[in-house]
Amino acid sequence: MRPANHVQREAxxxxxxxxxxxxIAEHGYMATRTADICLIAQMSAGNLFHYFPSKQALLLALIAREGQQIQQEMEHLLQEQQPLEALMGFLLHLCQLAEDPHYTGLALEIAALSHRDPQVCKLARHNDLLLREGLAALVRQANDLGLVRPGLCAEQIANWLAVMIDGLFARVAVDPQFAPQAQGPVLQELALHLLQGNRT
Amino acid sequence: MRPANHVQREAxxxxxxxxxxxxIAEHGYMATRTADICLIAQMSAGNLFHYFPSKQALLLALIAREGQQIQQEMEHLLQEQQPLEALMGFLLHLCQLAEDPHYTGLALEIAALSHRDPQVCKLARHNDLLLREGLAALVRQANDLGLVRPGLCAEQIANWLAVMIDGLFARVAVDPQFAPQAQGPVLQELALHLLQGNRT
Incomplete structure (x- = not known):
């Protein structure tokens, strides 16, 4: 068991x-002040700066934590017995996440910052790679079980799953009428078409 | 014929x-100074401010011009004899555009600004609507000719074409290995699957 002060530090x-x-999701990175973060976290500025020397350090730690979560999620998916069912469930889960304005707000903000800040860009690209490598591994598992069309390229399928996932998040930003959660079945259908081609 | 000074003004x-x-594509909107724009356009600051009272006014005019170009392009596509061929050609054209770092740089910058600036957001949403309405009209033309599966919703297909188009542009930003031009056939294949379902 970890000592209590370690648990408290992590919390x-x-x-x-x-x-x-x-x-950051609500007001954007530029407009976010460390004082606002302290207020929401109910902690002093001294506490915040003990953990993060700057607002940028907090942002980078946030993206790194997101990377750990992606890695854990992909490892979990790869332990499932049915890789195609696991993938279909994951795609549905992403459509639900895209419905959450906090999640999409943060994702779009990071994408925008990535365009300007090399450190954000590096971490965001690493997270993207973790996601695509996990998806490709899942596709290879399905291939080993003979569940997908022969000769497909797992990395290419992972790229196209990423195109559609990124596209869903982009749609939420530009079209207030777009309801991603209702689009789960179409995303699954297109993913199955990529994996299996025309099923007769 | 328009008077010469009108032609010169437009030029x-x-x-x-x-x-x-x-x-804006190269340095981002924030880092762009009107002096840089004058230098590239080989015009004086007085000239620039005669046409655009501020950097933001220039940005908004840029997005409005993009909207006019989308509208012209969609009108052109809708005059083609073969709506499905017109759509396939347009998708290939977008994959080529996504290969152009100036085009994608500007598109991503506008998407990012859209998240913060209500006027940019309004124009960007209008342009997106023009694109989706054009695509939906093209799908309806194909439907009238019996070229697509019965009962499909043209707006829903247009939404998914937009998901994939936005996703392609997002991929270019996050994955330096991603070559959109080579992805044209996959985009066409997925679009045909949306339009026609499983072809046996």
Whole structure:
């Protein structure tokens, strides 16, 4: 068992990241002040700066935590018995996430910052690679079980799944009428078409 | 014939917009100075401010011009004899555009600004609507000719074409290995699957 002060440190670290995520999603990175993050996390500025020397350090830690979560999620998916069912469930889960304005707000903000900040770009690209490598591994598992069309390229399928996932998030931003959760079955259908081609 | 000074005004207006597009794509909107735009357009600051009272006014005019171009392109596509061939050609054209770092740089910058600036957001949403309405009209033409599966919803197909188009542009930003031009046939194949379902 970890000592109590370690557990408390981790809880505070995560509470600050959660508060930062909320502020950045709602107001954007530029408009977010560390004072706002402290207010939401109910911690002092001294506490925040103990964990994160700057607003940028908090942002980078937030993207790194997102990377750990992606990695855990992909490892979990790869342990499922049925890789295609696991993939279909994951796609549905992403459509649900795209419905959450906090999640999409943060994702779009990071994508925009990535365009300007090389450190954000590096971490965001690493997270994207983790996702695509996980998806490709899942496709290879399905291939080993003979569940997909022969000769497909797992990386190419993973690229196209990423095209559609990114596209869903982009749609939410530009079209207020677009309801991603209702689009789950179409996303699954297109993914199955990529994996299996025309089924007769 | 238009008087010469009108033609000259229009040429200057467009040259300033072209220079602005280049600067914003290369350096981002925030880092772009009107002095940089003047330098590229080889015009004085007085000239620039005669056409655009501010950098934001130039940006908004740039997005409005993009909207006019989308509208012209969609009208052109709708006059073609073969709506499915017209759509397939248009999708290939977009894959080529996604290969152009100036075009994608500007598109991503506008998407990012759209998240923060209500006026940019309004124009960007209008342009997106023009694109989707054009695509839906093209799908309806194909439907009238019996070229697509019965009962499909043209707006829903247009939404999914937009998902994939936006996704392609997002991929270019996050994955330096991704070559959109080579992905044209996959985009066409997925579009045909949306339109026609499983062809036996």
């Amino acid at each position: 505070r670290y995560n509470a600050l990241l959660d508060a930062g995520a909320r502020c | 200057r207006y467009n040259a300033l917009l072209d220079a602005g597009a280049r600067c």
